[in-house]
């Protein structure tokens with residue numbers, strides 16, 4: 001009886017867990033080489049293949065004591081960074097975090113970001129929960145591009 005109940009509980013729980021993992025596809029996570037103590041920006045693409053809207057609420061990483069979600073806004077001729085509370089990821093849509101746009105911000109790097117290494121970042125979504133990705137550290141001057149696929 002007990003075993004049978006556990007099997008039923010597992011059968012009920014599995015579809016929900018699988019859905020949370022598969023509705024968001026996060027690709028091309030990258031950042032730039034930077035010195036310890038400085039700031040860094042992280043970029044990635046989030047595709048929401050599900051039927052429910054989601055939101056990126058926060059990011060954290062062992063690479064920095066604090067991370068923020070930022071966007072760029074134009075003030076006259078100058079583009080300035082500004083923190084945002086969250087980044088909406090509507091159902092069926094793709095949101096790009098990229099240079100001159102939305103990005104993750106490392107505030108005060110604990111260590112050097114060395115080109116060729118990878119940096120773990122944990123993203124927390126309203127629906128999907130925590131998702132950890134590995135940011136590829138590219139050259140200091142790297143811009144958005146079709147690096148890999």
Ligand SMILES: [Cu+2]
Nearest residue numbers: 041070081105
């Ligand atoms: Cu920023």
